[in-house]
Amino acid sequence: MTRNPVGKLLLFGATGDLSQRMLLPSLYNLHADGLLPEELTITGTARSDYDDAGFRDFAAHALDTFLPDDRKDAEKIAGFLNRLQYQSLDASSTEGFPALAEKVGDVSNGLAIYLSTAPSLFESTIKGLESVGLAGETVRIGLEKPLGYDLASSKEINDAVAYGFPEERTFRIDHYLGKETVQNILALRFGNFFFEPIWNANGIDNVQITIAETVGLEDRAGYYEGAGALRDMVQNHILQLLALIAMEPPARYDGTAIRDEKAKVFRSLRLMKPEEVPHNTVTGQYVDGAVGGKIVGSYADELGKPSRTETFVAIKAHVDNWRWQGVPFYLRTGKRMAARRSEIAIQFKPVPHSMFAGRGGLLQPNTLVIRLQPEEYIQLLVMAKEPGLDRDGIHLREVPLNLSLDAEFAGTRRRIAYERLLLDLIEGDQTLFVRRDEVEAQWTWIDAIRAGWDANDLKPKSYPSGSWGPSAAIALTERDGVTWQDD
Numbered sequence: 001m002t003r004n005p006v007g008k009l010l011l012f013g014a015t016g017d018l019s020q021r022m023l024l025p026s027l028y029n030l031h032a033d034g035l036l037p038e039e040l041t042i043t044g045t046a047r048s049d050y051d052d053a054g055f056r057d058f059a060a061h062a063l064d065t066f067l068p069d070d071r072k073d074a075e076k077i078a079g080f081l082n083r084l085q086y087q088s089l090d091a092s093s094t095e096g097f098p099a100l101a102e103k104v105g106d107v108s109n110g111l112a113i114y115l116s117t118a119p120s121l122f123e124s125t126i127k128g129l130e131s132v133g134l135a136g137e138t139v140r141i142g143l144e145k146p147l148g149y150d151l152a153s154s155k156e157i158n159d160a161v162a163y164g165f166p167e168e169r170t171f172r173i174d175h176y177l178g179k180e181t182v183q184n185i186l187a188l189r190f191g192n193f194f195f196e197p198i199w200n201a202n203g204i205d206n207v208q209i210t211i212a213e214t215v216g217l218e219d220r221a222g223y224y225e226g227a228g229a230l231r232d233m234v235q236n237h238i239l240q241l242l243a244l245i246a247m248e249p250p251a252r253y254d255g256t257a258i259r260d261e262k263a264k265v266f267r268s269l270r271l272m273k274p275e276e277v278p279h280n281t282v283t284g285q286y287v288d289g290a291v292g293g294k295i296v297g298s299y300a301d302e303l304g305k306p307s308r309t310e311t312f313v314a315i316k317a318h319v320d321n322w323r324w325q326g327v328p329f330y331l332r333t334g335k336r337m338a339a340r341r342s343e344i345a346i347q348f349k350p351v352p353h354s355m356f357a358g359r360g361g362l363l364q365p366n367t368l369v370i371r372l373q374p375e376e377y378i379q380l381l382v383m384a385k386e387p388g389l390d391r392d393g394i395h396l397r398e399v400p401l402n403l404s405l406d407a408e409f410a411g412t413r414r415r416i417a418y419e420r421l422l423l424d425l426i427e428g429d430q431t432l433f434v435r436r437d438e439v440e441a442q443w444t445w446i447d448a449i450r451a452g453w454d455a456n457d458l459k460p461k462s463y464p465s466g467s468w469g470p471s472a473a474i475a476l477t478e479r480d481g482v483t484w485q486d487d
Contacts, residue, residue, distance in 0.1 A: 003427040005037045006110030006140070010100075012091065012125065013116035014044025014055070017219070018144070020062040022175075023114065026418040028063055031080040032073060035423060043104050045089045055086030091121045094128040101132035107139060112425050116144040119153075123160035135164035142171040142425045142433075146223070149231055150450070151443040158436050171425050172434040176237045178417030181376045181405060183432075185244045185344075186253075188370070188378060196249075198348065200323045205365060206482050208330045208345040209241050212337035212468075214291050217302045225303060229283075229313045233333040235446045239266065240434070241344060242329055246319050255430035259438060266441035270318040277452025282461065282472045284312035286336040289465030296336065296465045310460045311335045314473040315449070316480075330477055332484070336465035342372035345485035356394055364398045369485065376405040376414070 009027075013019060030036045044055050063077060087103040089096045104111065111134065117125060122143075129135045143161065148154030161170055176182055189195060198204065211233055217224055224232060243262040250257035272280055285307070287298040300306050312334030319329065346368040354363050369379040379400045386395040406414070424432055452458075461470035468474075468486055477484055 003429060004110070005040075005427045006112045006138075007037060007039055007041070008104060008107060008109070008111045009040060009042045009426060010104055010111060010113045010134070011042065011044045011116070012089075012114065013046055013144075014086070015046040015048040015050070015058060016116060018116050019044075021066050022416060022418045023116070023422070024059050024062045025066050026416045026422050028067065028077065028080045029071065029416065029419055030423055031083065032071065032076040036083075036426070039109075040083060040426070041085065041105075042083045043100075044084065044086045045100055047088065047090060049088050050086045052085045056081045056084050059084055091117060091125045091128065093124065094131055097128035097132045097134075100128075101134055104134065107134065107136070109138070111139045113139065113141040114144070114422070114425065115141060119146055119148065119157055122157050123163075126160050126164045130164040137169075139165070140169040140171060140425065140428060141165045142173055142421075144173050145236055146227065146231070147172060147439055148443065149227065151440060151447050154439055154443050158439070167436060168430075170436070171430060172436075172439060173421055174236050174240050174434050175417045175421065176240060176372075177432040177434075178419075178421040179372055180414065180417075181370065181372045181378075182241065182244065184378065184405070185241075185370060186258075189244075190249050201325050201327050203348055204327055205347045205349045206328045206330060206477075206480070207242075207245060208347070208477075208482075208485050209238050209245075209332070210341060210343055210345075210485070211237060211333040212339060212341045213333075213335045214337060214340045216286070216296060216299065216336050216465075221303055225307060225309050228309045229311055229333050229335070230446060230449065234313060234315065234331060235442050236434075238331050238333060239269075239442050239445075242317070242319075242331070243438075245344060245346070246324055246329075248323070253431070255433070258431055259435045263435065263437050263441060264321075265319060266438055266445065268319045268321045268324075269441075269445045270320045271445060271448045272452055273448075274452040274455035277449055278456050278458060280316045280476075281449055281452070281458075282312075282314040282470055282476050283310040283453065283458060284334065284463045284470040284473070285309070285460035286311050286334070286465045287462045289336065289467065291336055291338075291466045298465075299335075308459055312337075312460070312463060312469045312473070314469065314476050316476055328480060328482070330482070330484070332469070332473065334463075334469050338466055338468050338486075340374055343485070344370040344372075346370075347482070347485075356396060363396065367485065378403045378405070 011019065011023060027042060050058060060081060085103060087100045089100050115125065148157050243265040246265045247261040250261050285299050289296060299311050315331040317329040317331055348366045350365045351363060363383055367381040371377045379402050381398050381400055383396045384399045386397050421432060461472055463470045
């Protein structure tokens, strides 16, 4: 695509945790590798009362804390810090925006805005930007989630953003889409011919998507209690992964073609009726247990009060189109799980007839495992003959064919997902960002599930910290003869 880099970047929430851990280190890495426009200036803004020197000290501390040692270069860090300036701002009022506009300066060469603030501040922020000329044709905006808590609130946020920024200048961020392994799904599917003839209901029995975390609330109690696992992880990350697996081949690798195909998947998701929800979903909340050999408390203990918020959800979903009719998509995410893991497991159908039956040959269906974290690999489980003379029959065993991205590209530095997304925002490439119709189709499906929970007064089932969730999640798949890919 034609790239159109801007000359200035404006970071809202510049003193927050996300900025320290991800945004500032990512921008530094881009600077150190010579990928930022040479004249790009970076303006940080937040409520914190810093001047330019104070913000540079803040950024220097963040880099020292969160950069790996092999990326620390004193000269390059000094050069990056020289790009930074700061203007304090209360985004709930338009009063401080003239000073912010003066600090940013002329935006005729383009301005990219990264908005990492509470959704309640979106409307006032957009109006403040528009009032001082920071929402014109040379300005684009990136939005960090959450983008609402249901369809109605999402539309309200999108309408507020559209007040100052049309769709072609709006970049909705899902950081999972910046992960190298996630983009490798596209390469795997559409860069290799041999998968396509069986990448459908004729060849695939089921698809499993798991995002498991070992952490609890950490410092997100306020947000998480109002969101829960369904809104926090399924509505965005898991459904985006589902779309990449289920989408039709795009005509081109560009933002319009790829997002068109993803949107078709979301519109094809089967909406659950209230009476179907209890049979197709499981919710849970962690209680006391042990994670990594350490005793941890319950969600209610961490929160300080009883709660009905789900920290685990498992769903049996269907994509009602020609390619996927009848193929279940099992989705699962939770906190305080047995292991930290993000992966997709695609189980193919068994061979129609086994010539090895009765001769020690118990065939397992082939499974393609795409691990996103903590390791990054693609693994195909196939049947192979065990060595030997086979005098008492042929013995087959399931063995993995591994492509370790960490090992195969050992000489290439693994980039933070935000590096790619920030660079794409600066250069104007929308391919890995989420379009409004995608978000609203996702919320439509999620809202139907929550309505079913409410209609049936479903309460989260308890599960011990350090487990794989409630036993009902196992039953969700096993009644279909399917087992979760937990190895």
